Amino acid sequence: MINSISDTPQHQAEQQAILWQAKLSSDLLSDRQRREFEDWLAECPENAAAWQAVNSFWTGLDGLTLADIGAESGEVLAFSRANASKPPRRTFKTGLALAASLLLTLSIAYQQLDFYLADYRSATGQQRQIALADGSTVLLNTASAVSVDFSEQQRLLTLHRGEAFFKVAADSKRPFVVKTDAGEVRALGTAFDVKLQDQQASVTVFEHAVKVTSASGEIKERLAEAEQLQFSADGISPPTHVNLQRAAAWHQQRMVFQDKPLAEIVAELNRYHPGKIVMVGDALKNLPITGVFGIADTDVALQSIEQSLPVKVRKITDHLVLLSAK
Structure with a gap:
């Protein structure tokens, strides 16, 4: 045989x-x-x-x-x-x-497998506005998925992946909770953003406050407006103050960077790019860049980077782009 x-x-x-x-x-x-x-x-x-x-x-x-x-x-x-x-x-x-x-x-x-399990999802490069039965709204960012489970006791949403902005309708009898693998966020009459990445989540509060509980059981009783923190199975990081206008840029389909290293910009672009953008070598990673890019077309952002920095953009396949020194 x-x-x-x-x-x-x-x-x-x-x-x-x-x-x-x-x-x-x-x-x-x-x-x-x-x-x-x-x-x-x-x-x-x-x-x-x-x-x-x-x-x-x-x-x-x-x-x-x-x-x-x-x-x-x-x-x-x-x-x-x-x-x-x-x-x-x-x-x-x-x-x-x-x-x-x-x-x-x-x-x-x-x-993409988890998309089939979620109630609502967005594709790479897509955003989606969702109106919930209680009057709350959810704005899904790129490549994100969320499930909704409303009962008489609570309003539970599970963010499977990606990022979402939640604007919560008042209902004192039913707490509004967003659950992730890293822990959960409970609204205290508020609007907030949750981003899940690499088994770590971050929450940014735009109105009022939230309560955060990490997967390990650590609790932050109150995270106030214009504050942000990270949480995971390892615990909760100290909160920091953020510029809400800049933090909300993605709500208007924009990415805003001020004197940020190219590696950080590429990592963010990869969230919206249908494939992978790879930097060749380490020489480019710390090149500083300031700019405002639209999330709908990452090719335009790459062209802007190529024109403003000593960087060559080379498209290998439809899903693979290499950045190298000129």
Whole structure:
């Protein structure tokens, strides 16, 4: 009996490693899934070798140079599937672009799964205004999902991912609570913003106050207007004062930056870009930039960055953009 390549333990391990890369890159990763990954990694040498190859390739994107990419000649850097412990070898046309596209596609697909479970959702680059039955409203930011569970005792909303602005209608008999994996926020007659990212959440109060309880049980009894804090399973950070006009910029589909490093701008653009924007090397990360960008078209923002900074923008695929030094 002849086995196909797809039946070999090595090939199966490679496919599983690619799927784990997508899962581990997601904001939805749970502690249980992380333990499952660790069990899979220790299961056999093929799994460990496949993960080393896939993870080394993906994390190596930041250290690449344009010479490695070889865009003009079609030559790219790839890892040998035959031996993950060997140094990278050069191959033509396949490799970096194809593997990067595959990982990005899988990552994006995995992160969309929770959308099918949520009551309301927004796609990447989209915003959505929602009117709730009690008169409250929710503005969903890009790639966000929320579920609603109203009862006679409380109004419970679960933010599965992304960011949302809540404007709460008064109802003294039913508290308004926003639940996340990082903890929960209880409205004290208010308007506030909750953002969930990397198993950590932040809350910004625009009117009145909120009560915050972290997943670990730590409590902030009252976070006041124009204050912001982060909370997670590790606890609650000290509150800071914020500029509400700037914090609300995304409500008007704008991003506002004042003397911020390019790495921070790229991280924010990636929330609205249908794919991945990657900086090549570390030289660009601390370049300061001030500007106002629209969230509806990240290509325009990238053009502005290219014109104002010594940065070259190179579109590799529809879902992969590289930023490099000019």
